[in-house]
Amino acid sequence: MLVLFLIATTSSVGFAQIYDLGGMYTYHYRDGRYSDWGDFSLHGSRIAIDELNESGVLGGARIRMTNENTIDYHCWPENAALMAETLMKKGILVLTGAGCSGPAVDIARVAEKYKIPVISNGSNASMLSSAEEFPYFVRVVSPSEQYEGYLINVAAHFGVEEIAYFYTTDAWGLGARDVIHEYTQQRDINIAQEYSYPRDTPYDEIKSYMNKVKQAGIRHIVNTSPTPDTVMIFRALHELEMNEPGYSFYAAEMISADEAPEVVAGSLGYFAPMVELVPSPKLSQFRDALEKRLGKPVDPSSKAFFYGALSYDHMLAVGYAIRDIQDAGESVTSQNMMTYLRRMDFDGTTGHVSLVRGTNDRANMPIQIVNSHGYKDNGTTVDFVSVGRVDPATGELILNEDSIVWPGNVTTPPKQ
Known part of the structure; x- marks a missing residue:
């Protein structure tokens, strides 16, 4: 009995549930120019992942977004759907990033095919508002209107x-x-x-x-x-x-x-x-974490910083959805994630984050x-x-x- 108990305990500790995420971010444009806002977006996501894992919010589970599951799609629609499909075939739980609206439309259509949620940190095209037309897409920004x-x-x-x-x-x-x-x-x-x-x-x-x-x-x-x-x-x-x-x-x-x-x-x-970005302790903490990660000061009035903060919040939405599913005693599946992402309701670095009921849009941004x-x-x-x-x-x-x-x-x- 003692041997069996030790084996069971070791298994539960040594094999914590890991949820793999996919990412489509823009580190460079198609012409090779550096994209500071896309690079900061990726850093913002990784800061949130580290904090979620270290905070215990996910219980014994962890989330990760490996380099192999992160693609630079250059903010360009050509092949964006194919890139998304490649990631989704790997069995990711959620696809993150997708901050450019043109490619996001194609990515969202692939998401519906595979029933894997896409959460965007910046795509604000008005056509993406429809939860009926894009049922596996949400965003932490308001529409272009x-x-x-x-x-x-x-x-x-x-x-x-x-x-x-x-x-x-x-x-x-x-x-x-x-x-x-x-x-x-x-x-x-x-x-x-x-x-x-x-x-x-x-x-x-x-x-x-x-x-x-x-x-x-x-x-x-x-x-x-x-x-x-x-x-x-x-x-x-x-x-x-x-x-x-x-x-x-x-x-x-x-x-x-x-x-x-x-x-x-x-x-x-x-x-x-x-x-x-309204000053708050959360925003200050994020800025400190970003500067520490980059090893240099950041300009809080820059486009890059804004996108970094939005990306941090969109990753928090993923983590909190996992937490809420676990608290409800349900299985953490992509379909359940879509349901719970639509219920996001928390205070992030960019203010209060929730969706307008029946849409894919952030409310009162x-x-x-x-x-x-x-x-x-x-x-x-x-x-x-x-x-x-x-x-x-x-x-x-x-x-x-x-x-x-x-x-x-x-x-x-x-x-x-």
């Missing part, structure tokens, strides 16, 4: 009556187009010129479109395209000498902190929406409006300053006009 729409509200606040509009024809860009059209109609803003094109369209083509905008005398420009394409927009604005007083620029994406000087110069004074002030004093890092916020309860836009810098490095808004 609560991002791009506020750009038009900012423009309307300053009396803009006419814009040129640029967008990409991927799933996210097309969804953003619908939002921009709806909000410009509501605000009685005329889209005088509109340009659509595939992702990674050659720079010279985008520059030619921008030159037409300049020749037409349109001075207010809205852009909803992924970061690499947004970078080309700002490069064109710089080369065409359009970053001057009298212009205003609005983009759905924040550029990375270490973009090329001509891109930073072209983007000076533009507005972008981003999750608002705090959003701020940031404004590019060019470089920080160090001359190497982009300086994004928060100049406004959206009340999550009422949707009211509140701007601090005294903090805004406009194109041409002036503090006076364009005359209409």
Whole structure:
């Protein structure tokens, strides 16, 4: 009896349940450029995994995301579905990351086929809201209506009556187009010129479109395209000498902190929406953990830090779902995970995290409006300053006009 008891005890201690996760993150873009926000996302996830395992939240179980189960998909739709399928065939419990909307649509369709949940830390395409159409997908961000729409509200606040509009024809860009059209109609803003094109369209083509905008005398420009394409927009604005007083620029994406000087110069004074990180002990602890992991200070106002925090929270959602299933005495399966992920309800680094009932969307996500002030004093890092916020309860836009810098490095808004 003693021998049998020792064997049983050793088995329970030596063979703790391990739940394998898959990850699709962007460390580099398709052209080889470093993606700081995608890299920070992966670090944020790994910090959360370590903390969940060490805290005892999962009881005797552990979660892991091996390098072999983590793929750099370059924020690109081509082969994204095949990559997701490769991971799901390995029997992962949940697929994490998937922060780019275009690829996320294809990934979510594969998830339904294999009945394995996908939780995204950043894909905000409006079409992904439907729990009926995408039953194995959830996200810790709000849909694009609560991002791009506020750009038009900012423009309307300053009396803009006419814009040129640029967008990409991927799933996210097309969804953003619908939002921009709806909000410009509501605000009685005329889209005088509109340009659509595939992702990674050659720079010279985008520059030619921008030159037409300049020749037409349109001075207010809205852009909803992924970061690499947004970078080309700002490069064109710089080369065409359009970053001057009298212009205003609005983009759905924040550029990375270490973009090329001509891109930073072209983007000076533009507005972008981003999750608002309210100071809290949890946020401070995450920042400390991230700096320790990277071995260097991080900029808490950077796009990379925002995505790192969102990624940390989306991994917490996975861990808490496992905990809740175990507490309910149920089996931790992918299908049960999908059920419990829809019940997420916790305070994370980015605020309270829960879903709008019947959707795949985060509820009441705090959003701020940031404004590019060019470089920080160090001359190497982009300086994004928060100049406004959206009340999550009422949707009211509140701007601090005294903090805004406009194109041409002036503090006076364009005359209409």
